[in-house]
Amino acid sequence: MTDTPDISPIRSAVSKNLGARYRAELRFRAAGLAAVAAAVGILIVLLSSIVSGGLPAFTVNELELTVDLEREVIDPLGDGSEESLRRGGYSRVLQSAMRAEFPEVQARRDLRNLFSLYTALNATRLMDEVLENPGLIGSRHVFTMPLADDLDLYLKGLLVEDRVLDTDGALSLSVEGDAVTVRSSATDFRDLAGEFARTLRARATLLEVEADTLAERAEGLSGNDAEDMLYDAELNRRRALDIRATLERDAGPLALDASLPSVLVEVDGRAVALTSIAADGATASGRFLLGSEPVDAMSDWTLYVIDTPAERRRVSDQLIVWTRALEARGVISSAFNTYLFANADSREPELAGVKGALFGSILTMIITITISVPIGVFTALYLEEYAPKNRFTALIEVNINNLAAVPSIVFGLLGLAVFINAFGLPRSAPLVGGLVLSLMTLPTVIIATRAALKAVPQSIRQAALAVGASRTQTVFHHVLPLAAPGILTGSIIGLAQAMGETAPLLMIGMVAFIADAPTLGLEGFTQPATVMPVQIFLWSDGAERAFEARTAAAILVLLALMIGFNALAIYLRRRFERRW
Structure with missing residues (x-):
């Protein structure tokens, strides 16, 4: 009879370490979940930031003006020819329509200010409508145009703080x-006067602190630098004294300047900008900004405060x-921003669109x-499938793998030297951009295709050869169909990566400002164009604030294209996938 070995020491050792192993597994799973949660959280923050920044660009505030298309103004030659219509005074037509809305505006300076409600480029849009439909000549036509970019941001609540x-x-x-x-029959201005007084006292205190700081710094200097700092310190002290003297003046009105919030009184189609508030809180002085007639005891009026001072907007x-x-x-209404998709780039944010970059990306x-x-x-x-396994093919494979790791800007330098300087192809053309991106994408496509071919079992090849298929028939009739899902997926992902490239295209001149979209035809391949990533880069550097929203909107459009490419890759993989 064989003795049963004593395994109690082993069991006790295993039991002793079992709890530690379970805890280690739980810690590993928790770390994995935390990593996934962190990645998802960062993605959510990124997308929410882009979406919140880009949503304002998908709406636009438009002016709907009824314009008089008088024949003598629109058709100066009187023959109705295209040449005559292009010489028409379309800017004058728009200005007349705007003056009809505010007939009290007569001074030249005020008129220039009034006409800045829209960009002068809208005159060209009106001309295009007349050229497309000459029957409009001599009629009254409702013309829709976007409001100036800053005022569009104001109506969207993105320009100033107000209440x-x-x-x-x-x-x-x-x-x-x-x-x-x-x-006012009540003290409706008293709270505002107290608020502004507190603001001025805080400003005086800040000026005094800055003056003391400048004086202390001047002690460690000599010559002109010390004199300049002492002069600035004294200037700040005088400003602080003036502010305090104004506030301590008994029963005097509180003056409102450009450094304080603007106060507007709106009543019965009139608007008054207040310039001072009396100590009683019920009386104020101002000037008309709209209308000029007196008003007597109206209870329906609005006290509108723009907290952002005029000097800061x-x-x-x-x-x-x-x-x-x-x-x-x-006259002003909000609508979907069709200009964003119907127009090419423009110096005016309200007219700028992604059409040119989108067409350029498609052609490229x-x-x-x-x-x-x-x-x-x-x-x-x-x-x-065909190349012999020797040192030469091994060298080719190594170089292909190395090309996949080369920075993209190197391909741009190659395209500049070869396609533009050597071959003389046009700069900033989709043809050159496509050639450069092809060189950059080739290694990715080759590597993905080889991986897909290697995934096909050798038994498929052997079975095909065993039933009499040739080598070429085996590859094209059996191996390639089975590898198609992987090939398509890798190719589409590589092309999606190429669509998001910017650096190589900057080197071949596709960073230029393109005001007209290329045509979606053979001639479009050699016309000047840009692409979506470059358009995003250009808008991100725009001086106008409205370009910020358009940058985020263009990113959303590009992300939609990328998601579409990836969705197509997933669909094709599932559509052509075969199991064995």
Whole structure:
């Protein structure tokens, strides 16, 4: 009878370490879940930032003006020819329509300010509508155009901080020359006066602190530098004293300057910008920004405060008043921003669109697909199925793998030296861009195709050869169909990567400003164009604030294209996938 070995020491050792092993596994799983959660969280933050920044660009505030297309203005030659219509005074037509909305505006400076509600490029759009439909000549036509970019941001609440205060009293306006006296039956201005007084006291304190700091720094200097700092310190002290003297003046009105929030009183189609508030909190002085008639005891009025001071914003109180008046009349309305997709690039943000970059990307990717996919697939077929295994093919494989790791800008330098300087191809053309991106995408396509071919079992090849198929029949009738899902997936992912490239295209001149979209035809391959990533790069460097939203919107469009490419890759893989 064989003795049973004693395994209790082993069991006790295993039991002793079992808890530690379970805890280690739990820690590993927790670390994995934390990594996934962190990645998802970062992705959510990134996408939410882009979406929140880009959504304002998908809507636009438009002006709907009824314009008189008088024949003598639109058709100066009187023959109705295209040449005559192109010489028409379309800017004058738009200006006349705008003056009809505000007939009280007469001064030249005020008129220039009024006409800045829209960009002058809209005159060209009106001309295009007349050229397309000459029957409009001599009629009244409703013309729609985007509001100026800063005012569009204002109506979207992205330009200034503002508020509407509650009012209790009845309002009266009395006019003496250019001055307007505003009286309320209640102390509706008292809280504002107290708020502005506190702001001025804080400003005086800050000026005094800055003056003391400058004086201390001047002690460690000598010569002109010390004198300049002492002068600045004294200037700040004087400003602080002036502010405090104004505030300590008994029963005097509080003056409102450009460094304080703007206060506007709107009543019965009139708007008054307050210039001072009396100590009683019920009386104020100001000037008319809209209208000029007195008002007597009206209870329906608005006290509108723009907290962003006039010296810190790009639009004046006058422009804001005109914009609010047009919105109240229904002349301004919000709509989907078709300009974003129907227009090419523009210096004016409200007219800038992605059409040119989108067409350029399509043409560039057509060239890239036509060159990189067939050459890459057939190269991989030869290396994997036909090429002998020797040092020469090994050298080729190593170089292909190395090319996949070369920085993309190197391909741009190669395209500049070979395609443009040597071959003389046009700069900034989709043809050159497609050739450069083809060179960059080829290694990725070759590597993905070889991996897909290697995944096909050798038994498939052997079975085909055993039933009498030739080598070529085996490859094209059996191996290639089975590898097609992997080939398509790798190729599409490589092309999606190429679509997002910027650096190589900058080197061949596709960073140029392109005002007209290329045509989607053979001639479009040699026309000047840009692509979506470069357009995003250009807009991100734009001086106007409105380009920020358009940059994010263009990123969303590019992301949609990328997601579409990846979805196509997933569909093709599942569509052609075969199991064995």
